[in-house]
Amino acid sequence: MLERLNQAMEHIERHLDQRIEVAELARIALTSEYHFRRFFSALAGMPLSEYIRRRRLTVAGADVLAGERTLLDVAVRYGYGSAEAFARAFHAVHGVGPGEARRTGAVLRSQPRMSFRLTVEGSSSMRYRIVQKDEFRLVGRRARVPLVYEGMNRAIVSFVKGIDAETVRRIEALSDQEPVGLVNVSDNLAGSRVEGTELDYWHGVVTGADAPADLDALRVPAGAWAVFEVSGAFPQALQHLWRDVFTQWFPSNPYRTRPGPEISRTRISAAGTEADAELWIPVERVSG
Known part of the structure; x- marks a missing residue:
């Protein structure tokens, strides 16, 4: 690749x-x-x-x-x-x-030519599995937020804090399949992946049930998902996992991304500093 x-x-x-x-x-x-x-x-x-x-x-x-x-x-x-x-x-x-x-004769700025190399260290391995899922729905609350690569996304934090406890309870009760429980979802990224670009952020669940009228819903077609697991400092471990998926896993495996939402399931420690997480990326196998 x-x-x-x-x-x-x-x-x-x-x-x-x-x-x-x-x-x-x-x-x-x-x-x-x-x-x-x-x-x-x-x-x-x-x-x-x-x-x-x-x-x-x-x-x-x-x-x-x-x-x-x-x-x-x-x-x-x-x-x-x-x-x-x-x-x-x-x-x-x-x-x-x-x-x-x-x-x-002003001093100008130069964008160097880029070339890419894969550095293989061999000091760690990525935990992943491939899951085939039937069509499902994302149900919950949705907001338009800016993309942030490092540190807390304050727009997301504010959005989630603004969802009342009863609504969160009703959303969570709809979860009936993997990934189980409340998930965080990024979708509909506008144009590029430069930091600050707007995207749809969902705080919701994966379900086969119909959505109540007062909740947002998105139909997600059937397909394959690559599921990656990580444990470590929050939120850095999950952010670095996303980077490593593209810089290490895709160049080494016969898959490519396909259109669809990116789903993360995160369980944060009581202190809020550590987390166990799964990252679900929609993929398709590359033939040949």
């Missing part, structure tokens, strides 16, 4: 002055567009679109400083419809407009 991903990265470099289709990158990497975007974001720490934008404007910066083309020619070459749009994008990355950069 990583070898094919690096071939896709080479394709990006060769086509920075052309339209880059995610479908073609996924074809080179022998995977789906959905998985390619998810996998890239997990490894690179930024969305694919952001990386391409930064690389384009890095190369465009060299053209601006060289002074061989007009600023409009540079803008058009890298896919901007006007000098004004190019100037705004250029300033967002470099902190200075292209005109000023050319006049003053």
Whole structure:
């Protein structure tokens, strides 16, 4: 997988002055567009679109400083419809407009080319299982919150605290299948996986029952799930598990992600500092 991903990265470099289709990158990497975007974001720490934008404007910066083309020619070459749009994008990355950069020879910022390597330490193993589930429902309360990679997500904490105890009791009583009990669910991530991106957060249960009218519900189609287990400091252990799933497990196993919610079941210690957790990721087996 990583070898094919690096071939896709080479394709990006060769086509920075052309339209880059995610479908073609996924074809080179022998995977789906959905998985390619998810996998890239997990490894690179930024969305694919952001990386391409930064690389384009890095190369465009060299053209601006060289002074061989007009600023409009540079803008058009890298896919901007006007000098004004190019100037705004250029300033967002470099902190200075292209005109000023050319006049003053300003110091610009560079997004290095990325390539990926898998480091195998062999000091620990990941506990996982593959579960086939029939169609089910998520039932509970839902809120739109920002994505946070490290530390507590204050928006989620505030949302959960705002659900009254009786509602929580009614939701929990609907649980009738794995993962059992109250779960935390992330779904419907807007656009990319950059920190701060909004997503649907659910505090609810997995059930086959119909949802009461006053609760939110989501139908989840049948399919395979990779279930990972972890124990450790809360919330770092669960956050690091999500990272390790994409950087270690997927490159080593014949599966890829498929569209669907990510479900975590967490049991926190009385002190609130340790937790046992399961992470459920919707997957499909890669043929061949």
